[in-house]
Amino acid sequence: MSETKIPARSELDPQFTWATTDLFPSDGAWEAVIPEIQKLIEQLKACQGTLGRSAQDLLAYLKLGDQFTLKAEPFACYAMYQRDQDTRDPRAQKMNGQMMNLLIQAEEATAFATPEILEIPQEAMDRFYQEEPGLEHYRLALTRIRRQKDHTLSPREEALLASAGKIGQSPSTIYNLLNDADLSFPDAVDQEGNKHPVTQGTYIPLVQSADRTLRESAFRNFYSSFGQFRNTFAAALEGQMKQLQFFADARNYPSALHAALDKTEVPVEIYHNLIAAVRESFPTMHRYIRLRKKMLGVEKLHYYDIYTPIVADQDETIPFEEAKKMALESLAPLGEDYLSMLKEGFANRWIDVYENQGKRSGAYSSGVYSCHPFVLLNYTDTLNDVFTLVHEMGHALHSYLSAKNQSVTYADYVIFVAEVASTCNESLLMQHLLASTQDKKRRAYLINYFLEQFRTTLYRQTMFAEFELWCSQQVQQGNPLTAEALCQKYGDLNREYYGEDIEPDPEIALEWARIPHFYMNFYVYQYATGFSAAIALSQRILKEGQPAVQDYLRFLSGGCSTDPVSLLKNAGVDMASPQPVRDALKLFGSLVEEMEEMA
Structure with a gap:
């Protein structure tokens, strides 16, 4: 290309x-x-x-x-x-x-x-x-x-709630218009004095830059704009929490959390267990932050330093044919039946591989019960693209197996389990790559990649979940969600999650204002639980072999034939217990330890 x-x-x-x-x-x-x-x-x-x-x-x-x-x-x-x-x-x-x-x-x-x-x-x-x-x-x-x-409720009351539902969309609409359309940011400046436009799309690439001057400039300028509208963002978020509480009260739920999780048959204890288990592992995250500070060689670590790689990118070009080979090798532990379906997808054009003019960005998988799944990629020959390939094919084969084994009535699976198959594939790819190399630089690069998946998916999404729960509880108790209160709580959570070895940049207390998921009704926790379940499943598959594979394939074939917690339990992962989260965090700790030995 x-x-x-x-x-x-x-x-x-x-x-x-x-x-x-x-x-x-x-x-x-x-x-x-x-x-x-x-x-x-x-x-x-x-x-x-x-x-x-x-x-x-x-x-x-x-x-x-x-x-x-x-x-x-x-x-x-x-x-x-x-x-x-x-x-x-x-x-x-x-x-x-x-x-x-x-x-x-x-x-x-x-x-x-x-x-x-x-x-x-x-x-x-x-x-x-x-x-x-x-x-x-x-x-x-x-x-x-x-x-x-x-x-x-009664038909008349239901009709009123349906009408109120249209009003309930207002906080999200206001947030999206403010965040996506009205907000603009000053340019960032690099160490050479060159200007770089800051947008919602460019912000993360800018703070991943090796140029620390550029990272800091992007960070300060990005959040300065959010700070100017902090009260408006606070009002929108308070409106979101109030409308969720209104509907929870109207439908006789103990809380907005109960109302949200009941829709997918997930007990609220799973939400609380996740937060508790991650809090237990704060010392490991704090070790990682100290390691990041050491490997970046900075006197003071700032929040604009936590996205830049601590190991230089490897200049590696991976053509699509090679990516397919890597996928087949890394997913071999799932057995010949799984690999034959994967080959079928590769051979029979399930995948739209490369970018073309006007093509939708990103990647997704879409199941079709009466046909086969379809996968959209924008493949650019990078290792990250290989991870995206196995991720989306994980979704695809989950849909394919559920369609093959369930009636159309029960073939769809709920969001709580949706990210498990995709992330399990990513974990198997990562562990295959780590097992396939003794080169210290490549191992360090791969471990850095894996550590960041843990930080951003397990720790950060759990922090979001804890913040969202706090916001909901404040509204239920009748306390106002002012910008000051939101910034105070969010800043406190960052200090708890990341520890004392990172500078308390005041801008990070505004990060809540840029997170669209806070308008998605207790959604973010599922990233962390799905990641934990996937890590647990991949570890079991690699350790136990065929019995674990059979249980896993039954899970992939389950659709929504029972509740999502039972589906995962039948595969060998009890998400009603905090143990899968603890096990995933134990793996994170071992990776931190290996990276410390290399530093």
Whole structure:
């Protein structure tokens, strides 16, 4: 791939593009499905008022819902992939608009279903299961809906809450507009006096720079802008916490945390256990910070020093063919069945590999129940890209195995387990690379990479989770979330997590204002729990071999056939216990120790 010219989509070798023709042979074939989807929407809508009438009526609606999913999912994905491979394409933009309109129509047409299912008396439900054996397949899905009954209000009250939900989006909307559209930053200046634009996108690369003058300038200038709007950011965050508390109170939950985690069947103890386990390991993080200070050779370590590598990047070019070979070698412990699926994905164009003009940035994996997964990359021949490849293929094979082994009703998995398969693959790749080299510089580079994954995913996301919980508790107790209070708490948490060997730069107390995840309703903790579970699974696979692999493949095949905690427990990781987090942190400690010996 040329480094100077980004090719047009039409200039790419088809073997490096995803095979969307596996979904539909042409745009015309895609468009021909629209009347079929519209007919299914009308049929679903016509079921209104019938779900509690008989077991047969309820079963008919549930089967119709599955039919809709099987028809609408490939339809929606095809349109999304066309858009993402060239976001400037007006044809794809139109298709995406048509797709979104149909999905909104379907959502509106089926809004009656949950209230009707909740209104069915338990005696009637028990009778329905006896009268109609086909309904047994949907028992778990129906139970998941009906377990919300204690938190569901009357139809009139539900309508009011639905209307209030639109207002509840306001804090997030205000934050996003302020953060993404209205905020601007002074240029950063490097040691030569050259100016560098500071944006949300350039900030992290700037503080990763080897030029300390540039790092400090970017850090100070970035947070000076947040400081100017600190009161507005505080008001937006307080509004977010207040609306979450309002809905938690309205639905009879003890707290906003209970309300958020109940949706995915995750006990709140897991959230608290995570924070407690990470707090136990503060001395190890403090050792890492001291090591970073020593290896950077600075008299005083600042927060603008914690992103720059402590080991110089290795100038390594890894073509895509080599990346596939590395993936197959590192994931070999998962067995031949897993590798054969991986090879199938490589050979049959599941992956859109290289950047082209207008292509969506970043990377993702998207499962399609009736076809196969599709993976978007923007591969640039770096080691980081190899990690991205195994990460996204971890997602892909999780979706693929769940689709192969579960009905369409239970093939989707929840967010709590979503990052486990991807991060497990990354851990296996890292441990393979470490086992494959005795070169001190390369080992140091790899360990530095791994240590930063621990710091940013396990420690930092847990700190975010603790801060978010504190904010929620303050609002529940009736305390105002002022900018001063938020900065005080966030600054205190940074000092606790990172220790006394880093300077208490006042700017870091404003970091809460730049974190969009605080508007995602207790989401961030799942990065840390998923990372911990993945580390535990990879360690078990490498130590125990085939029995662990079989348990892991069953987990990947589980979809949402049971709750996420049970799925992981069956794979050998009990996230209801703090032990997996402690085990991951123990590995972090051993890596710090090895790096100390090299320093």
